[in-house]
Amino acid sequence: MTLRALYLCEGPSDTGLRFHIEAIAGEMGRDIHVTVPDLNRLPNKPGHSVGDKLRAARQLSHGADEYDLVIIHRDSDGNPPQRRRDEIADAVAAVNPNLAHVPVIPVRMLEAWLILDHAAIREVAGNPNSRVPLGLPKPNRAESVADPKALLKQAIATASEEKGRSLKKLQARFSENRARLVQMLDREGPVKQLASWQSFTHDLSEALSCL
Incomplete structure (x- = not known):
């Protein structure tokens, strides 16, 4: 039986997490179809x-x-x-009380999951062979970064080694590059050490086991 899942993300560059949801289900031997609705299609x-x-x-x-x-x-x-978690559970209970749910709660934001993969950052920056230090935290500090989004944006710029107009063009593509990084996220890499990732994958596995 193919499970039907709805994925509600915070922004369009987060949609790539659906591929990891499908992959985790596949590793459990479960077939799942994940729908990511474009809520902007609605008149209001x-x-x-x-x-x-x-x-x-x-x-x-x-x-x-x-x-x-x-x-x-x-x-x-x-x-x-x-x-x-309580906010999500309360909302599901109020709107779709019979629907199983899985919370995805990065600390502080999803970029904290992306700042750990130096190779992926260098690739999206267009300079995969770069060896310039990126100034990124170790996994045990990633969830303590005050503004991981700003740090990620700076890391991509640093990895690119671009300057002037070329750097501005790269920075203008941040949302696109961020979306690529979500898709490229290495589930077996450093992100496995983060408590928020562990909670997400545990909750997803539990939900899939119960359905």
């Missing part, structure tokens, strides 16, 4: 709350029972992860 764009997004996704679906599972990405943004 939803708010940023989980409940708003769930209600908007229902408008785009054929009914409340279309999915077996919903995976919801919500950056902690400095909040305790448990607060985000």
Whole structure:
């Protein structure tokens, strides 16, 4: 049986996580189809709350029972992860009470998962053979970085070794490069050491086992 999953992410450059969801399910011997709805297609764009997004996704679906599972990405943004877990659980209970759910809660934001793969950063920067130091943290410090998004953007710029107009063009493609990094994320790499990644993969595996 193919499981039907809904993935609600925070932004368009986060959609690549669907490939990791599908791969993790595949490793468990489960077939899953992940839908990432474009909520901007709606005449009235939803708010940023989980409940708003769930209600908007229902408008785009054929009914409340279309999915077996919903995976919801919500950056902690400095909040305790448990607060985000409760926020997600409460929203699902209010909008789709019979739907299994998996929270995805990077600390502080998803970029904390991306700043650990130096080789991938050098590749998206267009300079894979670069050896210039990137000033990135070790895994045990990645989730303590105050602004991992800014750090990632700076690391890509540093890895590129570009200057002037070429550097500006590269920085203008940050969202595109960030999306590539999400897809390229090495699930067996340093990210495995992060508590938020461990929680996500554990919760996903548990949900898949129960369905």
